[in-house]
Amino acid sequence: MAQKNNTTIKDISYYKKKFWKLFLYGFGVMILFFTLASWGFFGSMPSFEDLENPESNLATEVISSDGVTIGKFYNENRTPIKFEDLPPSIVKALVATEDERFYEHSGIDARRTLGAALKLGSDGGASTLTQQLAKLLFHGEGSSFKPFRIIQKVKEWIIAIKLERQYTKNEIISMYLNKADFVNTAVGIRSAAKVYFGKEPRDLTIDEAAMFVGMLKNPSLYNPLRRLEKVRLRRNTVLGQMVRNGALSEQAKDTLEQKPIILNFRPESHKEGTATYFREYLREYMKNWAKENKKSDGSDYDIYSDGLKIYTTIDSKIQEHAEEAVQAHMKNLQQEFFNEQKTNKNAPFVNITDAETKTIIDKAMKNSERWRVLKDLEKSDEEIIASFGVKTKMKIFSWKGEIDTLMTPLDSIRYYKHFLQAGLMSMEPQTGHIKAWVGGIDYKYFQYDHVGQGARQVGSTFKPFVYATAIEQLGMSPCDTIIDSPFMIHKGKHNVTEDWEPKNSDRQYRGMVTLKRALALSINTVSAKLIDKTGPEAVVTMTEKLGVNSEIPIQPSIALGAVDITVEDMVAAYSTFANQGVYIKPQFISRIEDKNGVVLYEPVPESHDVLNKDIAYAVIKLLEGVTESGSGVRLRTQGGGSGDNRWTGYPYMFTNPIAGKTGTSQNQSDGWFIGMVPNLVTGVWVGCEDRSARFKGITYGQGATAALPIWGYMMKKCYEDPDLQVSKDPFQRPDNLSIKVDCYERKRDTIADSTAVPIEEEQNTEEFGL
Incomplete structure (x- = not known):
């Protein structure tokens, strides 16, 4: 034993x-x-430096002057947020759902890990929030092959422990929520809150916060745009977890569970959102800036991943009102254009030959993306041209929304040629700060920028440059008189190659008129006489000093505006008059910061004197005459009208001082209005992409009808906006003014501009839709 x-x-x-x-x-x-x-x-691990500065791939923010993020440049749409800016509800929901003992462990939850091991992972993993962060930061999704997955899990544990040593619990939560992908271009909780609900994270309600936490389990499966009911059920599960962990009362849960999910989806793509044309202009600028301004280590800045903050001069409210004005007016003006083209066999082109039409269409084909792609595939020109005649499925733009249709690419080219475009820019004359920039009607479909890119014929809006030159060179005043009578500049004078005899639009002559009345009536003969006296060289010099970059021919005919200039340059030039004769170069950036808030760039304003204060003020008084008795007088009246999609009068009724000028190019290809109040100058252009696509008559094609209503609509909205301080005051009058500007004269009939009809006919033209 x-x-x-x-x-x-x-x-x-x-x-x-x-x-x-x-x-x-x-x-x-x-x-x-x-x-x-x-x-x-078993594969690289993050160093101490990596943990200090984990790979972030941060979006660059474009921020308005009033602090609103109006866009981003990104590879990954993620903007970081600090823990203190998170709502408590999302923190509680996250911990309750993803890691109940988050504040108790040091990166690894031994109890959950042991439980998962005993069940061989059949009940899901045991990853803590810290482990999930480690996975997101340093090795992504990884492999599904079990031996590799074990190695990966070990690496997660090691990184999680290092993260816990390096960061506080609150920092880990904010890093995790900043890195999480919520799909639909929303990476990180701040982008997600903006994309899905149009708000900052701090403004999220409890149920909205619970929805985002629910999405973390599987963002593709719980995608609110595709499976809203599934997302709602998952949200309610999160609410239940909050009750279980004492973060929410049962009664509150019952109430919140009944709430529907109401999205305010605002995708933050490069082609959608606010100020799309401006953002593209800014993007091109930033690409060059990044090449010229190096980091301390000599490398280039990456505007898509370095998390820069670009503080712009754009005012989000003024931009919003400008975009709304363009949309409201152009939608209705376009309908009139479509109506007119119904009887045009060569629509939308007017008075051009078949050969000229073919040239326009062929050029559009060769500039298209289809042509480029097929050329890259080494297709012949004949094959490519044949493909433009084959019907294909496509989405096309319309003012009633996108349309799914079957159309040949050739037909789509002609279809898009029908659309009227617009360009608008607003600027603060005292600082040069650009406050609004609308380069077209829809950036997704029409990417040509009609503010900074496209120079168009300015018509009578050029005439103030002639008058300013005359006042400076000849010592004239707005109250001086000149004879409106037939006038000719003979061959040889001012390098004229043949006799030039300008005509007034109504073929009438008014005899003796003041300069103020001549500009208000946009009398062609007076402009021609003034440039004859000053010489075209002096006018060109004046235009250059006003910041116009276009090449201006030195010939008398420029007095009538046969000159191509951009909206940006025209607004800057007019702003000089409102800024007492001092030109300031337009400025669209206030400063650029890196992701840590270090200022990298602050522009220095560029300015120079052009005119003395008295002359600048005299030009302002001339331009005030346009809105007192000229083509801009409709800004002060209340018209009438009736009918759907027809003119409904002029609902502006402005009583404050306004200086401005309409302009219409030959054959109504371009309509302009530039309007000024003391602290805001806004220029508007309207026309088709091709100059041969236009209104046949003056009724809708003139600047007073095509462009001025956009200015009026926008300014009405600005004045109604309590957040804005757009001036209604008079322009500042210089002390001891030496030029006579207060003219007293009998009112007479008024015309719109150099190519417009008499005011009697204009007053029968009702304005639509505004």
Whole structure:
């Protein structure tokens, strides 16, 4: 018996030794495994520096002057947010749902890990929030192959422990929410809140916060745009977890569970949102800036991933009102254009030959993306041209929304040629700060920028440059008189190659008129006489000093505006008059900061004197005459009208001082209005992409009808906006003014501009839709 007991004891001792030997060997192997993993034997591990500065891939923010993010440049649409800016509800929901013992462990939850191991992972993983962050930051989704997955999990543990040592619990939560992908271009909680609900994270309600936490389990599966009911059920599960963890009362849960999910989806893509044309203009500028301004290590800034903050001069409210004005007016003006083109066999082109039409269409084909792609595929010109005649499925733009249709690419080219375009820019004359920039009607479909890119014929809006030159060079005043009578500049004078005899639009002559009345009536003969006296060289010099970059021909005919200039340059030039004769170069950036708030760039305003204060003020008084008795007088009246999509009068009724000028190019290809109040100058252009696509008559094609209503609509909205301080005051009158500007004269009939009809006919023209 004793021998048997001794044998049993020996067996137990043997197995004990065996067990401890295996345990120690296993423990040693595990230690070695973890050590090798931490040394990067199974793949690179983040260094201490990596943990200090984890790869972030941050979007660059474009911020308005009133602090609103109006756009982003990104590879990954993510903008970081600090823990203190998170709503408590999302933190509580996150911890309750994803990691109940988050504040108790040091990166690894031993209880959950052991439970997952015993169930062989059948009940899901045991990753803590810190482990999930490690996975997001340093090795993505990883492999599904089990041996590799084990190695990956070990690496997660090691990184999680390092993260817990390096950061506070609150920092880990904010880093995790900043890195999480919520799909639909929304990476990070701040982008998600803006994209799905149009608000900042701090403004999220409890149920909205719960929705985002619910999405974290599987963002593709719980995508609110595709499976809203599934997302709602998942949200309610999160609310239940909050109750379980004491973060929410049962009564509150019952109420919140009944709420529907109401999205305010605002995708933050490069082609959608606010100020799209301006953002593209800014993007091109920033690309060049990044090349010229290096980081401290000599590398280039990446505007898509370095998390820069670009503070712009754009005012989000003025921009919003400008875009709304363009949309409201152009939608209705376009309908009139469509109506007119119904009887035009060569629509939308007017008075051009078939050969000229073919040239326009062929050029559009060769400039198209289809042509470029097929050329890259080494298709012949004949094959490519044939493809333009084959019907294909496509989405096309319309003012009633996108249309899915079947159309040949050739037909789509002609279809898009029908659309009237617009360009608008607003600027603060005292600072040069651009406050609004609308380069077209829809950036997704029409990407040509009609503010900074497209120079168009300015018509009578050029005439103030002629008058300013005359006042400066000849010592004239707005109250001086000049004869409106037939006039000719003979061949040879001012390098004229043949006799030039300008005509007034109504073929009438009014005899003696003041300069103020001549500009209000936009009398062509007076402009021609003035440039004859000053010489075209002086006018060109004046135009250049006003910041116009276009090449202006030195010939008398420029007095009538046969000159192509951009909206941007025209607004800057007119702003000089409102800024007491001082030109300031338009400015659209206030400063650029890096992701840590360090200022990288602050522009220095560029300015120079052009005119003395008295002359600048005299030009302002001339331009006030346009809105007192000229083509701009409709800004002060209340017209009438009736019918759907027809003119409904002029609902502006402005009583404050306004200086401005309409302009219409030859054959109504371009309509302009530039309007000024003391602290805001806004220029508007309207026309088709091709100059041969236009209104046949003056009724809708003139600047007073095509462009002025956009200015009026926008300014009405600005004046109604309590957040804006757009001036209604008079323009500042210089002390000891030496030029006579207060003219008293009998009112007479008024015309719109150099190509417009008499005011009696204009007053029968009702304005639509505004």
